[in-house]
Amino acid sequence: MGRFISPVKIFLTLIFLLVIGLPFLALLLSSVSLNWQWPEVLPEAFSWRAWDYVLFGSSGTWQAIGTSLVIALVVTAVNIVLAVPAANALARYQFRGKWLMEAIIFAPIIIPPFVAVMGIHLTFLRLGLTETIFGVVLAHLSPTLPYMVRAVVISYNTLAVDWENQARMLGAGAIQRFLHVVLPHLLPGIAAGASLSILISLSQYLITFIIGSGQVITLPILLFPFISGGDPAVAAAYSLMFAGLAIVTLLGMDIALKNYYQTKKTVTGKI
Amino acid sequence: MNDLRILHLEKKYSKTAAAGQEPFVLQPVDLTIREAEFFTLLGPSGCGKTTLLKLVAGLLQADSGQLWLGDSELTAVPPEDRRFSMVFQQPLLFPHMTIEDNVAFGLKMQKVKRKKRLSLAQEMLEFVGLAGFESRFPDGLSGGQQQRVALARALVADPRLLLMDEPFSALDPGLREEMRELLSRIQKQLGVTVLFVTHDREEAFELSDRIGIMGNGRLLQVGTAMELYELPASTQIARFLGMKNIIPGTVHGGRFISNEGVFEFSAGNSVKAGEWCLILRPEALQLLAPGTPAPAGALLVRGEVGRMKFHHGLYQCKLHVGGAQLDCTLSRQQAESLAAGQVYDFFVLPDDLHLVGI
Amino acid sequence: MWRKSKPYLLLLPAIATIVLLFFGGLFDGLLKSLGYFPAIGETRLELTAYAEVVQSDGFWESLELTLRVAVLSSILAGILGGILGVSLFLLNEASKTGQARVWHRLFQLPLTIPHLVGGYVVVLLFMQSGLLSKLLASLGVIDELTDFPVLVNDPFGWGIILTYAWKEAPFVSLLIYPVLSRIQRSWRDVSRVFGAEKWNFIREIVLPVMLPSWTIAVFIVFVFTFSAFEVPFLLGVTYPGMLPVYSYQLYTSGTFADRPEALAVNIILAALTIALGLVIYYFSKRWQVWKGWA
Numbered sequence: 001m002g003r004f005i006s007p008v009k010i011f012l013t014l015i016f017l018l019v020i021g022l023p024f025l026a027l028l029l030s031s032v033s034l035n036w037q038w039p040e041v042l043p044e045a046f047s048w049r050a051w052d053y054v055l056f057g058s059s060g061t062w063q064a065i066g067t068s069l070v071i072a073l074v075v076t077a078v079n080i081v082l083a084v085p086a087a088n089a090l091a092r093y094q095f096r097g098k099w100l101m102e103a104i105i106f107a108p109i110i111i112p113p114f115v116a117v118m119g120i121h122l123t124f125l126r127l128g129l130t131e132t133i134f135g136v137v138l139a140h141l142s143p144t145l146p147y148m149v150r151a152v153v154i155s156y157n158t159l160a161v162d163w164e165n166q167a168r169m170l171g172a173g174a175i176q177r178f179l180h181v182v183l184p185h186l187l188p189g190i191a192a193g194a195s196l197s198i199l200i201s202l203s204q205y206l207i208t209f210i211i212g213s214g215q216v217i218t219l220p221i222l223l224f225p226f227i228s229g230g231d232p233a234v235a236a237a238y239s240l241m242f243a244g245l246a247i248v249t250l251l252g253m254d255i256a257l258k259n260y261y262q263t264k265k266t267v268t269g270k271i
Numbered sequence: 272m273n274d275l276r277i278l279h280l281e282k283k284y285s286k287t288a289a290a291g292q293e294p295f296v297l298q299p300v301d302l303t304i305r306e307a308e309f310f311t312l313l314g315p316s317g318c319g320k321t322t323l324l325k326l327v328a329g330l331l332q333a334d335s336g337q338l339w340l341g342d343s344e345l346t347a348v349p350p351e352d353r354r355f356s357m358v359f360q361q362p363l364l365f366p367h368m369t370i371e372d373n374v375a376f377g378l379k380m381q382k383v384k385r386k387k388r389l390s391l392a393q394e395m396l397e398f399v400g401l402a403g404f405e406s407r408f409p410d411g412l413s414g415g416q417q418q419r420v421a422l423a424r425a426l427v428a429d430p431r432l433l434l435m436d437e438p439f440s441a442l443d444p445g446l447r448e449e450m451r452e453l454l455s456r457i458q459k460q461l462g463v464t465v466l467f468v469t470h471d472r473e474e475a476f477e478l479s480d481r482i483g484i485m486g487n488g489r490l491l492q493v494g495t496a497m498e499l500y501e502l503p504a505s506t507q508i509a510r511f512l513g514m515k516n517i518i519p520g521t522v523h524g525g526r527f528i529s530n531e532g533v534f535e536f537s538a539g540n541s542v543k544a545g546e547w548c549l550i551l552r553p554e555a556l557q558l559l560a561p562g563t564p565a566p567a568g569a570l571l572v573r574g575e576v577g578r579m580k581f582h583h584g585l586y587q588c589k590l591h592v593g594g595a596q597l598d599c600t601l602s603r604q605q606a607e608s609l610a611a612g613q614v615y616d617f618f619v620l621p622d623d624l625h626l627v628g629i
Numbered sequence: 630m631w632r633k634s635k636p637y638l639l640l641l642p643a644i645a646t647i648v649l650l651f652f653g654g655l656f657d658g659l660l661k662s663l664g665y666f667p668a669i670g671e672t673r674l675e676l677t678a679y680a681e682v683v684q685s686d687g688f689w690e691s692l693e694l695t696l697r698v699a700v701l702s703s704i705l706a707g708i709l710g711g712i713l714g715v716s717l718f719l720l721n722e723a724s725k726t727g728q729a730r731v732w733h734r735l736f737q738l739p740l741t742i743p744h745l746v747g748g749y750v751v752v753l754l755f756m757q758s759g760l761l762s763k764l765l766a767s768l769g770v771i772d773e774l775t776d777f778p779v780l781v782n783d784p785f786g787w788g789i790i791l792t793y794a795w796k797e798a799p800f801v802s803l804l805i806y807p808v809l810s811r812i813q814r815s816w817r818d819v820s821r822v823f824g825a826e827k828w829n830f831i832r833e834i835v836l837p838v839m840l841p842s843w844t845i846a847v848f849i850v851f852v853f854t855f856s857a858f859e860v861p862f863l864l865g866v867t868y869p870g871m872l873p874v875y876s877y878q879l880y881t882s883g884t885f886a887d888r889p890e891a892l893a894v895n896i897i898l899a900a901l902t903i904a905l906g907l908v909i910y911y912f913s914k915r916w917q918v919w920k921g922w923a
Binding site for chain 1: 328330348350351352354355356357359361364367376377380381424426428434439
Binding site for chain 1: 644650720738748758893
């Protein structure tokens, strides 16, 4: 056995260092470097200047993070409300034109959403939706909703109607059935969809830029001028923050869900 | 009286209702189930017994007909407001709730206070032999234990009718036996009315006060286990009940003659002329001791004894009579006095000669 | 009646949202690409914008670049992701602990990293004065900064290709891993009984099993890189830009008259992705790629 494990492990470790360790190190070094000239492998001097600017300067970082999170969370909340009934219909009913409904809902996965956003830009302008957070939220809905629907459909597929019939026979009305039986079962799927939805919303640049017209400043909007030829140290610090924000959000979701099921125990839908 | 009355309940499935399913019709059913009675619907799969059960539950909407419980009509009442309960084939315990919360679920729906409902749940768990399991989760229980919890959950809210849809068919045979005994005891103790569905005739015979036999979307015959076994209304029912020795023949002028001409006896003048089947229960064939005369009016059967099998303390043997082959059950003593390949005389008392319409 | 219309009612909010915001936008764009601007009195539909797009060199060069980048990055991501997936599978085979799961998680990090950050990482590592160049110089492999090839903001698109290969390789491994995990340990034993070496086992069993979902994954990466904006905008050159960048440049830097052209490029782009999407759909249904994945 050992003969097999070690080469694979060594290989994976190497790859890991190369594709994840090295980039991370490069970002970290760059963010604390002062005057890092070619061909020095390590910066001449270190400084917290970039971090100081990003975290405490009048850079608007915190406001941008706040705006990003508000948009991502509102988009995700709206997605949940839209996706749960839609997923119910797609997972449980056979009806005429179902393929068309699926095609419509999943189209934004394949067709790039900026095409639609550029098309609707002038209409949004006329309606006064540009330069507003509300407009950006609307623009973020179509790239995220399909992933949410898909995640919830998968959850619905594993929930047999029998469970609801059972609850019904025990006297549970429609709302009670949804709260006590359906929702707990869907929760992991909703969480998975929410993670994707938040992640996609957080990393939108073009759509936010077109609709927000530079007035709605999310983290990617703030970041872009720096990474396209601005101060490299600040760019690196922002990049680390941005990546960190995405990872922390996902981890938070993961941990919240794990906690939920540690108190409620794992769902093993046996049907 | 809180009898459940089913009046002319009818249901048609068209092809489009569920993709891939054959169109199915449940013919109008009339049936009264008495309070505290254990009533079983017995039939092969696809006969409509589950459809009837779900109509009574309200999980399906009947096309026509009515459902009454005592003086109240339930036809249009949604299932959650009927105060029935149901145990399905699978335990269907809610995986995110403890055993105790599962059992108390129905009471919670009725807005019973938490303390009250938990103590009732605990009582009921004790009743099904699962005291001490309150705070566990369903996935830590065996299939049999889960089904007991399901039973406790169904009973705790004192349902007006307990519906059971093949609740033990997913369990191991030994466990099934145990569960039947438990159910039988609990049903008697609580006096709950039960409508039970199964395809297992032994289960039906063992548990039920009365049985309704279903086939092809019809309720064919209703009666106690004894009535059905001794007087099946048709050959279809007889076959379904696993009866052997169904011998086709005709009645003419009050006499029955089997098609091969082997069996002939007076059926009485009340029997209409036409095609009938004679049913000889295996234990009704009795050995005639050599030299003794057959009792008056008995049907004499002379046949060659074939292979004998020891089964459940009795001998099952094949009897070749003319062209026909009959199953016959003999006591050990009788069987051991016989030799295979020899011809012996048997007789059937007139009361055991049953004619059944085709 | 309620029964029949129920699924439609359940779908209504989601469908209305997508139709209004997404298809509305597409349709809006389509109309404007045909020169329909009621606001300025243009209500005739004409194909001028399309004719101009098709006749311009910029469009064809942009399309060529887009195809090249999409093909190379999807193949690279496919190879990397494939190797990663098989390695993780072998690790999982060999160890009973949750080790493989931890590895799997770690390698999915690039998936969660936003594209812009991914692009910037490539800038830091691969630009002429980047970390790799510094490393090579200190090792004495190169003497001058200009000895290091131009890999970022280069006309060929290497920077974009590297970014996508890096970011989408975990996606490919994520998609093939569930298929691989269906390979039973017992198959391994059976193949050993027949004397199969480790490499034979990979070639005869592992690779054929993963091929359908691998192909679909590579195709998805292809469509994605084909229509992505952020990374090409950051790492490309001004001319030629990839199609989304080309359209964006027409839309923003040009005059009002260039907008129909930008939208025409968008519509062509959308049509191409729809066609590619249908190909993916067809083959994934046919090969039943999603079985066991969903």
